[in-house]
Amino acid sequence: MKFSRHTRTATAVAGAAAFALLAVGCSSGATSAEPASTDNPVTLTVTTFGTMGLDGLYKQYEADHPGITIKATNIDTGGNALTDWKTKQAAGAGLPDVQSVEEGWLGQVMAVSDSFTDLGAHGAADIKDRWVPWKTEQATDSKDRIIGYGTDIGPVGLCYNKKLFKEAGLPTDRAAVATALGGDSATWAKYFETGKEYKKATGKAWYDQSGFVWNSMVNQLPEGYYKADGTLNIEGNAALAERWGELADGAAAGLSAGQTQWDWGKGKAFVDGSFATFVCPGWMLGVVQGQVEAAGGNADSGWDFADVFPGGATNWGGTFLTVPTQSKHPAEAAELAAYLTDAKSQVAAFQEAGTFPSVTAAQTDPGVTGSNALSKFFNDAPVGEILASRSEGVKAQFKGANDSVIQEQVFGPATIALDKGTDGQSAWDSALTTLKNLDLK
Amino acid sequence: MTSTISPPSGPRQERGARRDEKAGASGHETRSRPSLRAKLGALDVKVSPYLYIAPFFILFALVGLFPLVYTFIVSINDWDLLSGAGDWVGMENYVAELNDPYFWNSLFNTFSIFLLSAIPQLIAATFIAAILDQNLRAKTFWRMGILLPYVVTPVAVTLIFSSAFDEKYGLINNFLQMLNFDAVGWKSEVLPSHIAIASMVNWRWTGYNALILLAAMQAVPRELHESAALDGAGAFRRFFSITLPGIRPSMIFVIITATVGGLQIFTEPKLFNPSSSTLGGPNREYQTTVLYLWDLAFNRGDFGKASAVAWLLFLIIVLVGVLNFLISRSIASTNGDRSGKLNRSDRRAARKSAQQNAQGSAQENSKEHRP
Secondary structure, eight states, rough: HHHHHHHHHHHHHHHHHHHHHHHHHTTTOOOOSOOSOOOOOOOOEEESSSOOHHHHHHHHHHHHSSSSSEEEEEESSHHHHHEEEEEHHHTTTOOOOOEEEEEEHHHHHHGGGGBBOOGGGGGGGHHHBBBOHHHHHBBBOTTSSSSSEEEEEEEEEEEEEHHHHTTTTOOSSHHHHHHHTTTTGGOOOHHHHHHHHHHHHHHEEEOOOOOHHHHHHHHHHHSBOOOOOOOOOOOTOOOHHHHHHHHHHHHHOOOOTOOOOOTGGHHHHHHHTTTEEEEEEHHHHHHHHHHHHHHTGGGOOOEEEEEEEEEETEEEEEEEOOOOOOOOOHHHHHHHHHHHTTTHHHHHHHHHHOOOOOOOHHHHHHHHHHHHHHHHHTTTHHHHHHHHHHTTTTTOOOOOEEEEEEEEIIHHHHHHHTTTTTOOOHHHHHHHHHHHHHHHO | GGGGSOOOTTHHHHHHHHHHHHHHHTTOOOOOOOHHHHHHHHHHHHHHHHEEEEEEEEHHHIIIIIHHHHHHHHHHHEEEEETEEEETTHHHEEEEEEHHHHHHHHHHHHHHHHHHHHHHHHHHHHHHHHHTSOOTTHHHHHHHHHHHHHSOHHHHHHHHOOOOOOOOHHHHHHHHTTTTTTOTTTTSHHHHHHHHHHHHHHHHHHHHHHHHHHHHTSOOHHHHHHHHOOOOOOHHIIIIIIIIIHHHHHHHHHHHHHHHHHHHHOOHHHHSSOOSSSSTTTTTOOOOHHHHHIIIIISSSSHHHHHHHHHHHHHHHHHHEEHHHHHHHHHHHHHHHGGGOOHHHHHHHHHHHHOSSSSSOOHHHHHHHOO
16 A cells, blocks of 8 residues: 555655646746846847848947847748738737838738738837838738838849840840830830840740739739729729730730740849840849859849839738747847847848838938949849839839739639740639629629 | 544544444444544445546546537627637538538548548558568567657647648649659649648548558467368458457447548648638638638627537537447458358457457457357
């Protein structure tokens, strides 16, 4: 019986330990109100995606703010970052202190804007004049709470390959290219027309695939997939259908290289002459450089950047830094977000990744307008100046809750179908069928 | 914990109390009340076995049963991923899914990939096992060799295969074009994409299944083979009449796990073309049911419908599993009848060896070999 007594004691101890564990698990939600210092170290987690050019700034911030450690995670693409955010948002746990949000899925974030810290409580009012006004408006919810600080915006210019243009007998100088495509009054018609000339001269494709061209066409419209009141705006949208017609005509003429977006044969398509032009929002410049270099190319591969865009000024993408209410250190996180989006940081990020600043002071900074590694890659094009010029006249388009799903699942397959030879009308019809099947609101 | 403060003479007293209890039962009612100690002792005997097996059941309840029930609750509500529970909708999500062309498309893809992978895989695994069962040189080398693909993580396998199957720059299409064939739309056409994905599954799982079947084959008594050979049975006849019925329980195990795994296939189609805007091919050419479920939950945010799909898939897997079990049992027992001509001692030997077979279910063996 002695043995049995020991067992019972052991059981009791084990049981008590289990309860203690539970108790500890429940009580670890305490929030420290004390500001961070060497005596009260705080670890801030940051999640970014793609190439945002912020990595170099963390160390500086840590040095300036003793007691703060930054743990950064970078997710490869915006789509994966969206999935990551959604999963953690739904689970109610696991979000970082500073979460980057892409413009394309801002609609979904705004639907649950209550779960983001009102940055107005952390000094947003004092600094909100930093940004171009439409950027801050995008991150302001219906209750006038500012939930995000803008990092970059995505004014779109045209990347073109100088060598390929030369082969086809087209102008190669970037000012001449801009003029040839119509300058300030460039239209899609003119763009496709020039593309057909190029195709005739070389037999090669004019752009990489229809998807990105279509995205820019939609972003350019005053209202895209949604009306400003939040209702769907696809069926019976004449402006949208007209542009689809132009795009389908271009694809039918063989202007699309039918590449896989975000893949491009691991960059090979950028160096083997598969296509001569490419839609380039500011942040895409870093992507182009990365792709070319991945395929063994360099500045001599011939890519250049022209101050022109068919259909006029437009914005594609851009990011915000938000502070989820899950954060245990909202004050410190808001301060870090403000730092990462101030003029100095945005200049640094631009030089790193070509992400064009949303802060007005940074847009005219010599660090942006001057020469840098990126401009050297693009044949010494003044990329900062060109992007500043491309951002003139941009109006923010309302993004609905399912904007990104429509872009990817409804028009993604339809643009691929165009590239594979489906005629415009049936591709459009199948897009509408998909939209119906998906039952999106 | 009264026991710890009871006097050291406790155990003897307790024994005494027990005797008293017995005495009480046989008619002496004066001292029939058992002490606390005895009660605890009795409790110990009754309850502690359950405590010992409790950890498994507690874990199962937490990570198995609870999610299952919770998923069902979610599935009968209009549940948005981000904004949470909405209205109670009853079976509406199930009805909507059963009427959704994409759901049926995903089922078709799942079964197509499952059949394209499971059937060749099991046939190949059986024959590889039969070869490895022979007297080969460097046995261990070959046996470990076929398990190597299984060691590689599915993500790495998919990345390599995805690159090889790339439509424009992939190794396989380059090779085909070199031989003057047309490039195949591995990532955008239904059948080619299914074959490509099935090849990844086969590459990874054939060796694993072959090893399990090999272990089963080694437990088939050699005397049966010898006596059959003496009776003039050829190698093929012996394989089909002795080896196959002998490895039946393991075969059932392999088929059931292949069914469950095959119908839940996710990683391979998910990463086959990671840049695709729609999961599982531009027009859902290889969107399997789990992928569809995931898309529904995490891209379209409809948690209610996604949970309904999860439950439908669960029911389908159970159904197919039972069906496979019945089919494989009937096939093997026809073969078993043929071997029924064996004499009694051989049957006993077979029964004995089957009991030693670690992979099979003991219950099945005894049913099959009972005279």
